[in-house]
Amino acid sequence: MNIVAFSIQTIPDTDIGRSLYGNAADMALLNEKDVARVMWLKQDQDAGGKAKYMGLHLQKILHISMIVRSSEGCKLELFSSLERPEADVLNAFYQTLHFNPMLVTWDGLTHEIPLLQYRSLYHRVASETYWKHYHPSQHQNQMLGERHTVLKPVLSAYQPQATALREELAAILGIPLHPPLSAEQIWTFYLQQDYTALQQDCMLQTLQTYLIYLMFQQVRNELNKDELHTECDLLKNLLHQRKHEGIYQLLEHWQDGRFCQKLDLA
Template sequence: MNTLVFDIETVPDIAGGRRLYGLDGLDDAAAGEALFKLRRQETGGSDFIRHSLQRVVCISIVLRSRDGVKVWSLGDENASEAELITRFYQGLERFNPTLVSWNGSGFDLPVLHYRALLHGISAPLYWDQGEINREAKFNNYLGRFHARHTDVMDVLAGYQARAVQPLDQVATLLGFPGKMGMDGGQVWPTFLAGGLDKIRQYCETDVLNTYLVWLRFQQMRGQLDAAQLTTELSMVEATLSASEQPHLHEFLAQWQAASAAMPATDPPLNAPIISL
């Protein structure tokens, strides 16, 4: 079975905001600030923009297939939102994978739903709940308790909102790098400054953290034994080491440093095998 771990990064949908709220005459930065202010007024404090007004600017993937492990961001920096989302759903059609995310049920997938609706993107396999494949009635991407999509955050929290934890903290506790120089709050100003390349790099490190936490979760639930976990971790290390991308080498270096600082376990769970 192929496993596809994904993460998205978004910015305010300025064009949509102008249509809904009459923000014509404002530049993108001012229109974005207006959307944040309107949202704070709606919520009484939070400026987290509604899912339907989150414009997707990056989708990063870790794909574990029989060919190994691959990490990348869909499209290039010039790709439109419609192209990114189309590529995502085409990947599901091609690989028929198990989807893995961190807060995908609460954020990433609903955003993709609304934005795919906006762009008229068809994704029959994803939406199938038994109409095409009878087995999908009992195991599909939309069922919260189904295995076709595992929101690791949601599962570890026991589906209780008050038990939800941030990926950065969980990854760091497990001896993985966690956040590397950026967080979600910096995506919009970085985008305005023309730093989409930095956003894509950040998203790729986030999805790598998710995949590493997923591997530990797979061990916890008995799907990987200690030797298999070591093999899977080594495969990730080899992928990062062979990459020509500096941010992936930095991720490996920080992983090595974080693992070295962890209390000793017998056998060690996370220690990288490959040296830079």
Template sequence: MSVALSEPVMVFDIETIPDVASGRRLLGLEGLGDEDTAKAMFQLRLQKTGSEFLAHHLHRVVAISVVLATRDQLKVWSLGGPESDEAELVRRFFEGIERYAPTLVTWNGGGFDLPVLHYRSLLHGVSAPRYWDTGDDDRNFRYNNYLSRYHWRHLDLMDVLAGFQMRANAPLDEVASLLGFPGKMGMGGAQVWGAWLAGDIQGIRHYCETDVLNTYLIYLRFEHLRGRLSPEGLAREQTRLAEMLAAASQSHLQAFLAAWQGASASST
């Protein structure tokens, strides 16, 4: 049983808004402004499926946040800057995979984040050979790659913890809160479009970062659950994260640490 993480781990989450440019073109909504186009897209989707949640290919990525954990490094940040366009965000994400070949960790990444990134990388002409490798270039990827649902190079915690049974899926916010972690902070996914319209891209990025922090904390608990982190290793990694947050200057990271410490105190 390890007392430390043995390989690079990249926990990530994306935030999206309606791809109104594609919506106008594909759904015959020419002449409408962005807000009205989005309303029409939501309504058409509701009529078709009973839910306003848009099809994956009609989501535009506006934030990708990451926790990168190696033996020597632990950091949380959002890729690019507030001014970065979608193509840059997607390119930077896949460049990280090319550089580190990390274990990817998500919450519902197999059901949402990665399919969206597939369509958006296709749209923007982003090349990602290591991500798409299934053993032709690196034999180690033949039986453990990013694409197979049952491999471990991409660990979708929601899917794995549910035993790959959709009826057993649980929301990130509830599982995080159940375990004494902060859960959702600042906003929820349904509020991202409104925040974008209000020009609050920084708020979206901060919200996305708190989501990956929750996911990382659950991941550490899961690594202990499956015997890859000893109790001492789990405590060490949690302490390392708390120290990183304590040293951070950003108010949302300080707020996350305070909420985590408060939740932990109230559960003891």
């Protein structure tokens, strides 16, 4: 079993904002908060006052969190552009593809994958493995292929009107609830330098995605009851090891038995 379940957390790229909007000399005098405000105003104007999200090409990667399941066990990884250049974060992610894992995302084709491609182009980061084997054009069925499972469209039978919120589906399945931070909340925490809250949020989104994927594998008959139990034990041990990062809270909620009952493991 080779799996990389991952989520990407972003913030506005204010360097791009400074280069695209307004007078260059004036924009250079603005702080990050004010530049981002200009970017949002421009997005809102272009959308006729109805902008909900900033264009992905205007965002930069703050964190990539991953659960890596391989023959070596289960690991929780976090690559942060707060600690290293964003280009190095991209390279670190691409290096995880060397063992040909199945990528798992919640809504990767509309978020994670475009972000990886835009930012790789921006930084000129090359990955032959990604473009040969993981780019969506390589798969006849892009959302449930041999290389990437995108849970949101697959579970809704590719019907947009039938899609579920990840946090609501997780709650229904007995997975500990963790509503994701909004783009505005992420930006606020970033400006306040509350990086722990941001890292925890990104990792918890990945954990929710991975747990949903495990249950999906069971109903597809890719995992039997014993195998699923083994995967859950590995994940619990992983969470024990990472309790100093705030992830232990998820385990405490998990141990109330609701998730195990849903899996018939209690």
